[in-house]
Amino acid sequence: MKESKVNSDIKERFFKEVYRLVEIKAMSINSFLKEHEIDSRNFYKVRKSENLKVPASWIYFLCKDFNIISDEIILGNYRNTAKTLQTEILNPINK
Numbered sequence: 749m750k751e752s753k754v755n756s757d758i759k760e761r762f763f764k765e766v767y768r769l770v771e772i773k774a775m776s777i778n779s780f781l782k783e784h785e786i787d788s789r790n791f792y793k794v795r796k797s798e799n800l801k802v803p804a805s806w807i808y809f810l811c812k813d814f815n816i817i818s819d820e821i822i823l824g825n826y827r828n829t830a831k832t833l834q835t836e837i838l839n840p841i842n843k
Contacts, residue, residue, distance in 0.1 A: 762802045784809045
């Protein structure tokens with residue numbers, strides 16, 4: 749997979765999660781930006797640009813503030829419970 753595709757996928761998942769949290773009223777974009785001293789122009793610039801990457805610190809803040817598993821944003825692995833992880837480790841799928 750190309751690096752540009754990886755970055756694009758990470759950015760898509762990051763912003764999808766941001767807007768999901770806004771939709772359920774868990775946060776507002778302005779409060780997130782203000783709390784972490786993120787320039788709003790830069791935030792929207794990254795959102796709109798195909799060439800800019802989401803800074804790792806933004807992913808860190810989102811994961812830390814809202815208890816999001818970083819794999820969900822970085823790798824696209826949506827595992828919601830420890831039981832799911834345990835099941836996958838103890839009962840691997842044989843192909």
